[in-house]
Amino acid sequence: MRLEYWHAEQNGLVRCPVTGCHHIGTVITKTHLRLEHGLTRDEVQNQFGFPKKVHKLNRAEIEKMIEQKNSGVKA
Numbered sequence: 001m002r003l004e005y006w007h008a009e010q011n012g013l014v015r016c017p018v019t020g021c022h023h024i025g026t027v028i029t030k031t032h033l034r035l036e037h038g039l040t041r042d043e044v045q046n047q048f049g050f051p052k053k054v055h056k057l058n059r060a061e062i063e064k065m066i067e068q069k070n071s072g073v074k075a
């Protein structure tokens with residue numbers, strides 16, 4: 001397994017590949033996948049692929065993300 005796929009490059013971030021999950025961080029941890037999705041990295045990789053690399057967010061993008069997270073309760 002290529003561990004580096006689950007880590008962001010320097011000054012970057014990665015987004016959890018699971019559909020509907022907006023988790024973003026410098027690394028997508030096994031703990032996140034297990035606790036939030038009940039899946040291992042292998043299972044997530046098979047079903048959803050590797051995390052998407054994202055550029056470091058600016059303040060407006062972060063606020064938009066928080067907004068979406070808060071308004072996502074009804075779904």
Ligand SMILES: [Zn+2]
Nearest residue numbers: 016018021023
């Ligand atoms: Zn996730």
